[in-house]
Amino acid sequence: MKTMTAAQAKNSFGQFLDAAQREPVLVTKQNRPVGVFLSMQDLEDTIWGEQALRAQAEGYIGPEASQRLLDRLLNAVD
Numbered sequence: 001m002k003t004m005t006a007a008q009a010k011n012s013f014g015q016f017l018d019a020a021q022r023e024p025v026l027v028t029k030q031n032r033p034v035g036v037f038l039s040m041q042d043l044e045d046t047i048w049g050e051q052a053l054r055a056q057a058e059g060y061i062g063p064e065a066s067q068r069l070l071d072r073l074l075n076a077v078d
Helices: 006-011 013-022 040-057 063-074
Strands: 002-005 025-029 032-037
Touching: 002 006, 002 013, 006 013, 006 025, 013 025, 040 063
Parallel strands: 002 025
Antiparallel strands: 025 032
16 A cells, blocks of 8 residues: 655645555555545445445345356456
């Protein structure tokens, strides 16, 4: 995970956005972590993955259907 200070993120916002497309960016202020910036794709992947795991745990879909869903999400092409 890349780390940037809040000042770096502010002063180089374009680079900050580019970095977040490659990996999550931890933002610090006065040497304390204050946030993490994710790309929309990372966020969607996380949310959809959690939904699939929750559905499986609650019995809404079986392991095979969960695996197909996760495979489709992980291999999705924009």
